[in-house]
Amino acid sequence: MCAQPSPTHPDPGGRTVLDDRDIARALTRISHEILERNKGARDLVLLGIPSRGVPLARRIAERIAAVEGYDVPVGSLDVTMYRDDLRLKPARALLPTEIPPGGIDDQVVVLVDDVLFSGRTIRAALDALQDIGRPSAVRLAVLVDRGHRELPIRADFVGKNLPTSLVERVRLRVAETDGIDAVTIEDTGPGGGA
């Protein structure tokens, strides 16, 4: 599974491209865009993709609650078993899937992830959703879109478009698990990537 940076080590390695205030502003804007697009908070379900998408989904829900006074159901959706590279790596630990009690049938599901890259995670998430229910629509919110798509997938709500090279690694740290809010770019050399 992906490397978990130590929570006791808040110094973000690499070059910081978004700091805590940038992230807060981007999430606030995304929250408003979601409300605008959906004409309110009714029938919305936010599903974060573990691990970093889940705290982002919770923060968006907090902002929506502050604006609309309505608690949007928040959950998480693990896509490990639906990945197309499952067979290429050692068996990976599963992460929590928590579907809100109301389910997702006939709701507008907003998938929330940290970094949009190849699009393969989102393809897996769409497959996973299909086994859970039939939403009336599925939207995608990401904090960073770094380009290099390998599938015909795009985000509806983007925090920041970040032009990157394939050898760079874009990483989000969140205060909940890493002790700091930051998006960094590291040069990993050939073969690296998020």
Next chain:
Amino acid sequence: MKRHLLSAGDLSRDDAELVLTTADEMRSLADRPIKKLPALRGRTVVNLFFEDSTRTRISFEAAAKRLSADVINFAAKGSSLSKGESLKDTALTLEAMGADAVVVRHGASGAPHRLAYSGWVRSSVVNAGDGTHEHPTQALLDAFTMWKHLGESKPGGLEGRRIAIVGDVLHSRVARSNALLLRTLGAEVTLIAPPTLLPVGVETWPVETSYDLDAVIPKADAVMMLRVQRERMNGGFFPTPREYSRRYGLDARRMGTLQDHTIVMHPGPMVRGMEITADVADSPRSVIVEQVTNGVAVRMAVLYLLLGGSEPAVGGEE
């Protein structure tokens, strides 16, 4: 690399806790409208059962099917095994059919080990009970059930918990696997049985032993009753069934001495009236039916961790 699950003793603490947390995710699948995951699509799991078993075979079959694997059931009765085919020739047949995993139950202790290390098959081998030796997935599902009830479903949750395993330890592969696994997970295990039903060499197991049920169970957090395996007994292990029940059976009076949170377990099949009375088996403390439900989730976790990736995440070394 790790490829097989032959003994509960092969699992490190990290391995065992990975199985438990994975099983916890698998269990939530039961609440979904589509009870199927795509992880093992295109893989073949063979259930090779030389001994009769209903619940273990069905449980493995359900687990493999929920992970989208293809399942081939191979039972001794009605197959060429009853015509005298050897384990080796059966194994070569399975290899030729391209099995990715063989779930094997055999009356002889060590048969799964032979299958795994003989070079006859390249597939992963999962021990589903061999003779009086081991039954690691039963131990995992028992540990999972305890972990849900007593361990708050957290890593390290069974640390220091007291588990009493009562009855026919001598003929029980479940007892041995449980003793090894629970020790790995940090629990304290006490085996309670008449002297005739404790195996030779039990003093080398990582457990306490006792002959006195009433002295042990008031302190236990979980009490696991074992079936008296009369089909494996020829000779007098105890004077009469009635005397056995009186000294080593769990009845309502003994249940009254348990702590409030203590759970009662049984790996099944139960002999009501022998090691456990009907009112205990059907009481709210009893988690016996839940053990069966958890069995599917735990076996899904084991199959996923062995077969789901390019190489397994748990089990013994190659």
